[in-house]
Amino acid sequence: HPLFGKNTYQNAMVQAGYPTAEVAAALSKSYPKDTNRYALRLDSGTERPYAEELFCYDFGTGDFTVEAWVQSAAGGTVIAKKGAPGGFGNGGFLLVIKPSGSIKFATDDGFGFYEINSSATRILDGCWHHLLATRKQDELSIYVDFKKTDASERTNRWKGLNVSNHLRLLIGATDQWQEEYNTYTGSIGEVRIWRTSITYPDAAAWEQTDWITPGLCGCWSFREKQGTDCSPQHHCLNISPGVSYVNWEIPKRTD
Numbered sequence: 001h002p003l004f005g006k007n008t009y010q011n012a013m014v015q016a017g018y019p020t021a022e023v024a025a026a027l028s029k030s031y032p033k034d035t036n037r038y039a040l041r042l043d044s045g046t047e048r049p050y051a052e053e054l055f056c057y058d059f060g061t062g063d064f065t066v067e068a069w070v071q072s073a074a075g076g077t078v079i080a081k082k083g084a085p086g087g088f089g090n091g092g093f094l095l096v097i098k099p100s101g102s103i104k105f106a107t108d109d110g111f112g113f114y115e116i117n118s119s120a121t122r123i124l125d126g127c128w129h130h131l132l133a134t135r136k137q138d139e140l141s142i143y144v145d146f147k148k149t150d151a152s153e154r155t156n157r158w159k160g161l162n163v164s165n166h167l168r169l170l171i172g173a174t175d176q177w178q179e180e181y182n183t184y185t186g187s188i189g190e191v192r193i194w195r196t197s198i199t200y201p202d203a204a205a206w207e208q209t210d211w212i213t214p215g216l217c218g219c220w221s222f223r224e225k226q227g228t229d230c231s232p233q234h235h236c237l238n239i240s241p242g243v244s245y246v247n248w249e250i251p252k253r254t255d
Contacts, residue, residue, distance in 0.1 A: 038222045038245045039069065039189040040171070047240035048173040048183070049227060054235050056195055056217035057081055058164035059093075059135075065194040066095055067132040068171075071248070072186025073124050075099055078131060079191065080174030083167050086110045091163040094174050095133045096181050097123060103142050103149065105133040110165075112157025116140045118149040128189065128251045130206065136197035146202050169193070169218070171237065187246055193218030193231075203250050 006027065013023045040049065051057070066079045075097030082092025090110035097103055098117075101124050106115035121144050123129045132143040138160035142149045167175055171191060172184040196215035200206045211219060211230050219230040220237050225245045227237030 036247050037189070037249060038225055039071070039187045039248045040222060040239070041187050041244040041246045042172040042184055043244075044183070044185055046243055049171045049237045049239045049243065051169040051218065051235055051237050053166050053168055054217075054233065056233060057169050057193065059195060060164050061160045061162050062195070063134070063136050063197040065132065065134040065196065065198045066093070066192075067130070068191040069128055069189030069248070069250075070097070070123065070131050070186060071126065071128045071189075072097065072184065073126050074185040075101075075124055076181050076184030077170075077172065077174045077179060078184055078188065079169070079171060080176065081163070081165065081167055081169045082108060082174055082176040083165060084175065084177050090165055091161060092165050092167065092176070093163045094176065094179060095131070096179065097131070097184070098181055099124070103131070103144070105140050105142050107135065107140065107161045107163050109157065109161035109163065112155070112161070114140070114153070114155040114157055114159050114161055116142065116151040116153055118142050118144075118151045121149060128248060130203065132199065134197045134199065143199060146200050146206070187248065189248055190221045191218070192216065207250065
């Protein structure tokens with residue numbers, strides 16, 4: 001599978017007893033000649049990618065995590081599953097980069113919200129950064145480049161809100177038109193969605209994540225310039241033909 005190294009994948013299949021022909025066919029399918037790493041380039045007029053409603057994105061009051069690699073000087077909503085209406089069944093969540101470099105992670109149950117806002121970060125310096133937001137036992141946290149950021153709480157309800165709804169999952173925007181920073185402008189690398197709270201100590205741990213890790217319910221790496229889902233759900237993104245792609249590499253950090 002693309003999230004494994006090619007040799008690791010081959011060795012695993014051989015040890016599991018697959019015939020040589022099946023191993024070769026699997027390697028050819030999962031490791032095409034085009035091995036470049038791609039990211040979505042979302043400009044102001046680009047239709048935003050989305051995944052159709054799927055049960056595993058309805059986290060209720062439970063733990064969950066959303067993450068992506070981002071490169072932007074403008075920010076906007078990176079990942080969201082929230083509509084404009086309120087009331088029962090209209091909860092949701094948003095992960096937003098504000099123009100100041102502050103990051104908002106908001107949850108909503110259709111009647112009120114609970115969110116955290118980070119202090120200003122350097123995430124809009126035009127370089128690639130890993131962004132992760134997670135809810136663990138009702139507590140919200142934001143991580144930039146695998147380091148937890150300071151954040152302040154803001155709410156008109158309580159923690160542990162039911163974020164489930166019957167809407168699509170959007171990348172680079174939100175269906176909640178009231179959001180001030182609705183549309184993200186810039187590039188977005190691999191996106192992952194989890195039905196659990198997860199963090200990584202560094203980029204190496206992120207890159208070595210096993211695609212069958214329990215709780216992974218969405219993983220879009222944009223290999224071959226497609227919206228294929230590498231998670232066990234295999235739930236592809238709908239990507240407009242007008243979306244462009246750029247090459248990118250995981251940055252080497254010295255700090």
